[in-house]
Amino acid sequence: MIRNNLSTMNDSMAGDNAPNDSNIVWHQSSVNRNAIAHKRGHRSAILWFTGLSGSGKSTLANAVNFSLFELGISTYVLDGDNIRHGLCKDLGFSDTDRTENIRRIGELSKLFVDAGVIVLTAFVSPFRVDRNKARDLVDKGDFIEIHCAADLRTCEKRDTKGLYAKARLGKIKDFTGISSPYEEPEAPELKIDTGIMNLEDCVKVVICKLVDLKIIPDIRNSN
Numbered sequence: 001m002i003r004n005n006l007s008t009m010n011d012s013m014a015g016d017n018a019p020n021d022s023n024i025v026w027h028q029s030s031v032n033r034n035a036i037a038h039k040r041g042h043r044s045a046i047l048w049f050t051g052l053s054g055s056g057k058s059t060l061a062n063a064v065n066f067s068l069f070e071l072g073i074s075t076y077v078l079d080g081d082n083i084r085h086g087l088c089k090d091l092g093f094s095d096t097d098r099t100e101n102i103r104r105i106g107e108l109s110k111l112f113v114d115a116g117v118i119v120l121t122a123f124v125s126p127f128r129v130d131r132n133k134a135r136d137l138v139d140k141g142d143f144i145e146i147h148c149a150a151d152l153r154t155c156e157k158r159d160t161k162g163l164y165a166k167a168r169l170g171k172i173k174d175f176t177g178i179s180s181p182y183e184e185p186e187a188p189e190l191k192i193d194t195g196i197m198n199l200e201d202c203v204k205v206v207i208c209k210l211v212d213l214k215i216i217p218d219i220r221n222s223n
Contacts, residue, residue: 029114033113033114033116036115036116037116039116040073040074040116041072041217042073042074042118042215042216042217043118043214043215043216044074044112044113044114044115044116044117044118044119044142045113045118045119045141045142045143045144045210045213045215046109046110046112046113046119046121046134046138046142046143046144047061047064047118047119047120047121047144047146047206047210048109048121048123048125048131048134048135048143048144048145048146049061049120049121049122049123049146049148050123050124050125050131050145050146050147050148050185050188051124051147051148051149051150051182051194052124052148052150052152052155052176052177052182053124053155053161053163053164053175053176053177054150054154054155054156054158054159054160054161054163054164055148055149055150055154055155055194055195056148056150056194056195056199056202057080057122057123057124057148058079058080058081058122059199060122060146060148060192060194060199060202060203060206061077061079061120061121061122062077062079062120062122063199063202063203064120064203064206064207065077065120067203067207068118068207068216071216071219073118073216074116074117074118075117075118075119075120076112076117076118076119076120077119077120077121077122078105078108078109078119078120078121078122078123079122080122080123080124083101083104083105083123084101087104087108088100088101088104088105093173093174093175093180094174095127095174095180098125098126098127098130099127099130101123102123102125102127102130102131102133102134103130103133103134105121105123105125105134106130106133106134106137107137109121109134109137109138110137110138113138113142118210118215118216124176124182126176126180126181126182126183127183128183128185128186131145131185141213144189144190144209144210144213144215145185145188145189145190146188146189146190146191146192146206147184147185147188147190147191147192148192148194149184149191149192149193149194149195150193150194150195150196151195152177154195155177155195163175164177164178167179189209189213190205190206190209192205192206
């Protein structure tokens, strides 16, 4: 009797957790995006920084984040290494795991957008199809793809983590740009040569784009 009851309870719990269960219904928030945008004075969006390791994705994302913070904009940075300390620590770097990594980031970013936050993601995200799936999760105009376009030679020269050297020696498998491909964006909202431009100018390009897209207000001439 006890065993049968436990079995029934386990089956019920499994059903409750099933992703395609018809009993799972999206719960609408009592405060929607438009209300949040009106209150905060800016729209929410995903700023998706993509590029080779060493191209300056995290550096630029964090610099833009600081500039937006100074403007009073609600933001959050999702960094590739940080995410793999928690949310994606169970994933490796095979093509399959990279795809799942980006799928999770896309879904998480969608929640930030729904919360009225500008989320800045800094991931190699080497495959176009995965980046496009993340784009398709949100409305048109909510996904801003920013290609940090420093070339391989420049990234190898930087090699701040020593990863390229290890990859060249075969100590790191499936390393993007060496033993695994990087598919450049075909039509990103922004392409920035982070191998040539200085950080300050790169930040200005991103901020100006956000103003042009009316994601943030233009306060450059407010004084």
